[in-house]
Amino acid sequence: MTASKKEELIDKALEVFYREGFHATGMDRLVAVTGISKTSMYKHFKTKEDLILATLERRHKYLMSLIIDRTDERADTPAKRLIAAFDSLKDWIAGGRFQSCMFIKASSEFQDPAHPIHKISADHKRTLQDYLVAQARAANARNPEQLGHQLMLLQEGAIVTAHLQGGSEAADDAKAAAEVLVAAALA
Amino acid sequence: MTASKKEELIDKALEVFYREGFHATGMDRLVAVTGISKTSMYKHFKTKEDLILATLERRHKYLMSLIIDRTDERADTPAKRLIAAFDSLKDWIAGGRFQSCMFIKASSEFQDPAHPIHKISADHKRTLQDYLVAQARAANARNPEQLGHQLMLLQEGAIVTAHLQGGSEAADDAKAAAEVLVAAALA
DNA sequence: CTTAACCTGTACAGATCGGTACATATAACA
């Protein structure tokens, strides 16, 4: 009944959704995994969709920390951060628990742009993109919006490719490309 | 009973899978959409997975034509093709029927790398990537493998971003980035 | 101890899932 109990449910559900997909994971499965009763589960989350949204909100916070906070720690100037973001990305991809991006997968399973799950996924991506654009602007890039968007494309591409091909070389290729783009935009 | 009847089933199934997802689409739905009986459907395709694989094979051929053949038509030198591939990409994205990449979505729903659906998706991506690497090599790029992979990242990123944000600006950003990368690799 | 508010587990509802049994219709050939 405590908040931490609910947090625990979200954690476990996130793990299963992330690994096995949203439609493929039934509430019965989650009830079994968490050990809670179905009634209690539905007391915490009115519908399966509510539970999915809760996991996505948690994932959003987690990735903000994993990507943005780590990048800020790594580098102390905007220009360096544009590159350091790709080190954070590689840590994530090579970290062992990587299974592509939960929001890309969520938007694949809930494609209607008006669907809350699709919208929260778009919001997540926009936040990351805004961060890159802000760094590009602070670094006095020639076209900060374009540069930020392009770096975002590289990140997304690396995520998808790493998931499909395995390995973390995609992150290296992305970083090398980012260095070229950033150098060209700051020259 | 003819081959064309089966092709028609694949076409219709592809459309629904592409728009609504694989797990979210039941065989009953496909039977209703195609107007065929369930028995006949299962005579053509032994399982739902067989049907999915058939749609993916068809999609693979279609995209090969849409991306590679069109790019070859557009440009007559390897260096130009590396850029022209992004015009083909934009045509696809801006074409109105774009709903992200079916293989990215398939690999999201069937994540086990050993699963046939995941494998066919990886094969598809590898084919496109090999094409870009081959063009980069023919253009005497400094590091053709890396360049090809990087351009592939941009394409994947543009696909995912266009799906999440809507619009086709991602394709423009990707093309502009490709121009910078190609110029740097050929200089 | 009694009563009332809650929390939990189980069993189930109604719908849909992938897949099949079987009876009928249609066609090909004798």
Added chain:
DNA sequence: TGTTATATGTACCGATCTGTACAGGTTAAG
């Protein structure tokens, strides 16, 4: 026309889906 092979439609199977009704247990106030 009679017979046989195949194609189709329907009705159904057991399992699973999301979500709920309800009975029994637990706790706290009076």
